[in-house]
Amino acid sequence: MLQTASNQQTTQWITVCSLEQIIPNTGVCALLKGKQIAIFRIGNTEEIYAICNYDPFSKAYVLSRGIIGDRNGVPKVASPIYKQNFNLITGQCLDNEAISVRAFPTKVVDGQVMVNVA
Amino acid sequence: MGKNLVVIGNGMVGHRFLERMIESNDGASANWNLITFCEEPRVAYDRVNLSSFFSGKSAADLTLVEPGFYQDNNVKIYIGDKVVSIDRANKQVVSQNGVSLTYDKLVIATGSYPFVPPIKGQNTEGTFVYRTIEDLEAIANYGKNCKVGVVVGGGLLGLECANALKNLGVQTHVVEFMPRLMPVQVDDGGGSVLRKRIEDLGVSIHTSKSTTEIVSEQGKVHKMLFADGSELQTDMIVFSAGIRPRDELAKSCELQLGERGGIVINDFCQTSDNDIYAIGECALHQNRIYGLVAPGYKMAEVAADHLRDFHFSENFFTGADMSTKLKLLGVDVASFGDAFAKTPGSKEIVIQNAVEGTYKKLVINSESTYLLGGILVGDGSAYGMLHQMVQNQIPLPQHPEDLILPQRTASKASFGVESLPDTAQICSCNNVSKGAICSAIRDQKLMDIGAVKQCTQAGTGCGGCVPLVTDLLKDELKKAGVEVKNHLCEHFAYSRQELYHLVRSQKIITFDELLHNHGKGKGCEICKPAVASILASAWNDYILNPPHTGLQDTNDAFLANIQKDGSYSVIPRIPGGEITPDGLITIGQIAKDFGLYTKITGAQRIDMFGARVDQLPHIWKRLVDAGFESGHAYGKALRTVKSCVGSTWCRFGVQDSVGMSIKLELRYRGLRAPHKLKSAVSGCTRECAEAQSKDFGVIATENGWNLYVCGNGGMKPQHAQLLAADLDDETLIKYIDRFLMFYIRTANRLERTATWFNKLEGGIEYLKEVVIEDSLGICAELEAEMAHHVETYACEWKATIEDPAKIARFRHFINTDDTDPNLVYVEEREQRRPASQEERTVLI
Ligand code: SRM
Ligand SMILES: Cc1cc2nc3c(=O)[nH]c(=O)nc-3n(C[C@H](O)[C@H](O)[C@H](O)COP(=O)(O)OP(=O)(O)OC[C@H]3O[C@@H](n4cnc5c(N)ncnc54)[C@H](O)[C@@H]3O)c2cc1C
Ligand code: SF4
Ligand code: FES
Numbered sequence: 001m002l003q004t005a006s007n008q009q010t011t012q013w014i015t016v017c018s019l020e021q022i023i024p025n026t027g028v029c030a031l032l033k034g035k036q037i038a039i040f041r042i043g044n045t046e047e048i049y050a051i052c053n054y055d056p057f058s059k060a061y062v063l064s065r066g067i068i069g070d071r072n073g074v075p076k077v078a079s080p081i082y083k084q085n086f087n088l089i090t091g092q093c094l095d096n097e098a099i100s101v102r103a104f105p106t107k108v109v110d111g112q113v114m115v116n117v118a
Numbered sequence: 119m120g121k122n123l124v125v126i127g128n129g130m131v132g133h134r135f136l137e138r139m140i141e142s143n144d145g146a147s148a149n150w151n152l153i154t155f156c157e158e159p160r161v162a163y164d165r166v167n168l169s170s171f172f173s174g175k176s177a178a179d180l181t182l183v184e185p186g187f188y189q190d191n192n193v194k195i196y197i198g199d200k201v202v203s204i205d206r207a208n209k210q211v212v213s214q215n216g217v218s219l220t221y222d223k224l225v226i227a228t229g230s231y232p233f234v235p236p237i238k239g240q241n242t243e244g245t246f247v248y249r250t251i252e253d254l255e256a257i258a259n260y261g262k263n264c265k266v267g268v269v270v271g272g273g274l275l276g277l278e279c280a281n282a283l284k285n286l287g288v289q290t291h292v293v294e295f296m297p298r299l300m301p302v303q304v305d306d307g308g309g310s311v312l313r314k315r316i317e318d319l320g321v322s323i324h325t326s327k328s329t330t331e332i333v334s335e336q337g338k339v340h341k342m343l344f345a346d347g348s349e350l351q352t353d354m355i356v357f358s359a360g361i362r363p364r365d366e367l368a369k370s371c372e373l374q375l376g377e378r379g380g381i382v383i384n385d386f387c388q389t390s391d392n393d394i395y396a397i398g399e400c401a402l403h404q405n406r407i408y409g410l411v412a413p414g415y416k417m418a419e420v421a422a423d424h425l426r427d428f429h430f431s432e433n434f435f436t437g438a439d440m441s442t443k444l445k446l447l448g449v450d451v452a453s454f455g456d457a458f459a460k461t462p463g464s465k466e467i468v469i470q471n472a473v474e475g476t477y478k479k480l481v482i483n484s485e486s487t488y489l490l491g492g493i494l495v496g497d498g499s500a501y502g503m504l505h506q507m508v509q510n511q512i513p514l515p516q517h518p519e520d521l522i523l524p525q526r527t528a529s530k531a532s533f534g535v536e537s538l539p540d541t542a543q544i545c546s547c548n549n550v551s552k553g554a555i556c557s558a559i560r561d562q563k564l565m566d567i568g569a570v571k572q573c574t575q576a577g578t579g580c581g582g583c584v585p586l587v588t589d590l591l592k593d594e595l596k597k598a599g600v601e602v603k604n605h606l607c608e609h610f611a612y613s614r615q616e617l618y619h620l621v622r623s624q625k626i627i628t629f630d631e632l633l634h635n636h637g638k639g640k641g642c643e644i645c646k647p648a649v650a651s652i653l654a655s656a657w658n659d660y661i662l663n664p665p666h667t668g669l670q671d672t673n674d675a676f677l678a679n680i681q682k683d684g685s686y687s688v689i690p691r692i693p694g695g696e697i698t699p700d701g702l703i704t705i706g707q708i709a710k711d712f713g714l715y716t717k718i719t720g721a722q723r724i725d726m727f728g729a730r731v732d733q734l735p736h737i738w739k740r741l742v743d744a745g746f747e748s749g750h751a752y753g754k755a756l757r758t759v760k761s762c763v764g765s766t767w768c769r770f771g772v773q774d775s776v777g778m779s780i781k782l783e784l785r786y787r788g789l790r791a792p793h794k795l796k797s798a799v800s801g802c803t804r805e806c807a808e809a810q811s812k813d814f815g816v817i818a819t820e821n822g823w824n825l826y827v828c829g830n831g832g833m834k835p836q837h838a839q840l841l842a843a844d845l846d847d848e849t850l851i852k853y854i855d856r857f858l859m860f861y862i863r864t865a866n867r868l869e870r871t872a873t874w875f876n877k878l879e880g881g882i883e884y885l886k887e888v889v890i891e892d893s894l895g896i897c898a899e900l901e902a903e904m905a906h907h908v909e910t911y912a913c914e915w916k917a918t919i920e921d922p923a924k925i926a927r928f929r930h931f932i933n934t935d936d937t938d939p940n941l942v943y944v945e946e947r948e949q950r951r952p953a954s955q956e957e958r959t960v961l962i
Pocket of ligand 4: 544577
């Protein structure tokens with residue numbers, strides 16, 4: 001039983017692309033299980049974050065094209081349309097408490113970027 | 119064979135002397151063999167601007183001697199050789215390299231040396247002085263590995279030196295023996311304002327400190343001990359504790375010296391030996407040494423004239439005015455006339471503004487009829503006029519204090535946010551008035567722009583009003599007495615102007631390097647594009663090269679303007695608005711093939727809307743092949759130079775406005791700036807191209823071109839101001855080069871020229887001084903910077919489509935070639951447009 005459970009979890013990890021395909025400090029968008037997911041790479045590292053690509057303010061699918069950075073140490077992306085910021089770890093909008101987008105776990109295995117889209 | 123005239127020292131004054139001898143090469147001076155000894159490894163250079171070496175000037179830029187000038191004029195120069203003895207009896211000099219020469223007349227122009235107080239440990243590794251190019255090279259080299267640096271001496275040179283250390287990225291301290299900074303030029307009140315201003319820049323000031331010992335660790339400077347028992351850890355020390363005349367040669371050949379040194383001279387600059395003259399900083403006239411270059415130049419002229427017309431010269435040296443105006447660490451300091459009110463019965467008027475950090479003092483005579491002198495700190499704009507009043511004994515107005523009170527008249531081109539009524543609509547997206555914003559700031563004690571946005575909604579739409587909202591915030595905070603820092607964001611405790619300076623002076627080429635050396639954290643959407651723009655202005659590197667890619671604002675990142683649905687628009691450059699029928703057909707065909715919406719823009723060109731990100735390289739491939747290039751409609755860069763049809767067709771046109779606008783557009787295309795730049799050229803005074811609403815606008819006249827600057831359309835329209843009239847093509851371009859680069863250097867982030875101008879103290883007159891008269895002495899630099907831009911320009915789109923690695927970024931999904939299913943369009947007036955939200959629900 002335990003075995004099956006962990007099997008189920010591993011199947012939810014989807015390989016997206018190689019790490020090299022993401023230029024340090026930029027984002028890309030992936031189509032995973034029919035969802036648009038924005039994936040960001042911090043610096044020249046394996047630090048990767050994934051959140052929804054949908055920008056609730058402009059209603060456009062564009063968050064992957066925002067500028068990433070930090071606010072008081074919290075990694076974040078600014079929407080390219082009207083510049084609202086989103087916490088990359090939680091998906092919480094940092095400029096409006098009522099708004100958030102989904103965030104997804106990520107990992108890098110053998111140079112491949114993987115996202116868990118359960 | 120003429121007589122030998124030997125000049126010892128090829129510094130600023132020695133060189134001026136030789137120039138004077140040569141330029142008046144009449145019968146008399148042709149009789150001289152001019153010979154000079156130059157101890158330094160290079161001919162005379164501009165010591166006054168030595169510090170600009172740190173902002174990127176090379177030794178060659180600083181030279182005062184035109185190449186070939188000495189050879190052409192038969193001046194024999196011994197470079198890197200110094201005179202070691204003077205034999206007055208045999209009229210002979212001997213140099214270190216063994217050159218021995220007889221002289222008929224001798225000129226000593228040996229300058230001075232930096233005084234290093236006799237402190238234990240003063241020779242330890244890590245101690246420096248600040249006088250020659252070699253000194254600066256040594257400081258720059260050593261400073262690279264230092265965290266902390268101390269300048270000993272808080273005078274004029276010391277503060278200049280502190281600025282240099284600070285720009286090297288070293289945490290800087292100034293140690294001054296006297297109780298205040300610049301003790302020679304300013305009084306206690308001025309000194310304390312100056313101190314505050316400099317401390318605000320992050321430089322620590324320690325006054326009334328006398329250093330007793332320099333303690334080393336492993337042979338290198340480690341800390342300083344002071345007489346009051348305190349100490350200061352440091353990695354390097356620069357001594358700038360005054361200068362001493364280089365009178366050692368004069369001393370050994372027994373010329374008369376002053377009690378505290380200096381070669382005594384008369385009004386013809388002759389020493390106690392009639393055949394020997396002394397000029398410049400080594401000379402002592404009526405018990406005074408002049409540590410400034412202007413009096414030295416005057417001495418050089420007096421001595422040269424006297425040598426030529428021995429008995430008839432009427433050029434005397436009778437002392438010099440020591441009035442000075444300087445900008446030290448960005449702070450104005452001026453001191454003129456009887457600054458310390460030493461005249462019996464004189465009275466002082468002092469206006470000190472702690473909020474603005476300014477100090478202004480007037481010294482007037484006992485009858486209150488004349489100005490005797492004064493001190494200005496923090497705002498030196500009145501210096502020119504006040505100095506004139508002293509020099510020319512201009513009678514004082516009835517209320518002398520008006521001379522230093524802030525001007526309230528409209529003539530000063532002051533049109534800041536404070537002049538707007540409370541009802542003015544600041545944010546049109548969300549209809550928020552000035553009154554609403556200001557009261558929110560006051561009542562809810564808002565401190566940053568984020569909070570203002572959140573509370574008032576102002577600035578949360580198109581973002582276009584953010585600069586105005588920021589100004590309101592600053593204004594309110596200032597009124598509330600809160601110290602306003604011009605920091606870019608939480609990652610950089612510097613203003614844009616300071617960052618620009620750091621990038622240029624330290625030749626920083628990536629954001630990471632700047633962040634690592636001068637910032638903290640990881641950056642954000644404020645500092646990244648601002649720095650990307652600075653890097654592009656300074657080095658003009660291709661903006662999508664990997665270290666820069668992630669810094670670019672969305673539009674720059676994909677070299678196109680993002681639209682509300684995430685699609686993009688495409689605007690090719692159409693210089694001057696002139697386009698061939700074939701060009702029109704190409705654009706039309708491309709729009710047709712990719713199904714793009716087309717529109718003539720407000721700036722005389724054509725926009726194609728609705729391109730998907732993956733289509734952009736394909737569209738641009740076609741455009742580039744047809745000879746088009748990027749229009750930079752997406753960049754904070756030059757947009758267009760609009761034109762009217764001009765003299766070619768129009769019956770009133772007096773110049774070829776289309777030709778000029780194309781020339782200007784091609785010259786400045788791709789130039790990145792704090793904000794976008796727009797221009798126009800009109801062929802006559804009817805002004806059909808609306809040049810007076812542009813950042814720089816040109817209007818043809820019978821005699822050439824009138825140049826207008828700092829106009830704005832957009833949110834707060836403002837007419838441009840006339841900078842110069844009736845210019846020829848070449849001068850027009852020269853002035854525009856200077857103007858643009860000066861703006862790029864000094865403006866805040868996202869500040870159009872009009873907004874920048876409104877904050878520029880001194881208004882258009884000041885701008886004229888800088889651009890036309892070169893009052894800051896930076897025009898050569900500005901022109902060189904622009905020349906670099908023009909030479910290195912390359913079309914970004916061409917570079918992009920030629921590089922497969924760059925094209926790879928232009929796709930919606932990284933893992934499939936699908937396109938964004940959310941881009942949906944409907945037809946209207948025979949073209950496509952994005953579907954509205956209601957239409958989408960039906961269509962998707
Ligand atoms: C396309 C165009 C409207 C049109 O259909 O005609 C346009 C479109 C935009 N303008 Fe504009 N402006 C256009 C001409 C103008 C003009 C007229 C001109 O240039 O002669 C002005 C007034 C002149 C001026 O700037 O002084 C103008 C003043 C603005 C402003 C206000 C600037 C200001 O200083 O107040 C903004 C907001 C900003 O830049 O912060 C703005 C911003 C914008 C933005 C970039 C807003 C945005 O971020 O999306 C629009 C981009 C649309 C796009 O994707 O292409 N646009 N805009 C025009 C493109 C001109 C071109 O060929 O490059
Ligand atoms: C950093 C800095 C900033 C300054 N800023 C200003 C300013 O803003 N305004 C201002 O008015 N002044 C300023 N000054 C002062 C100004 O530079 C001097 O007043 C000016 O250079 C004096 O010229 P000089 O020819 O007398 O001396 P120098 O320019 O020093 O020239 C003397 C030359 O003689 C050489 N020499 C000495 N002995 C011998 C020898 N025995 N044989 C051969 N050569 C010899 C020296 O090596 C030197 O090259 C500044 C100085 C410095 C260092
Ligand atoms: S094109 Fe210019 S005026 Fe028109 S909506 Fe956009 S920003 Fe506003
Ligand atoms: S005018 Fe304020 S956000 Fe658009």
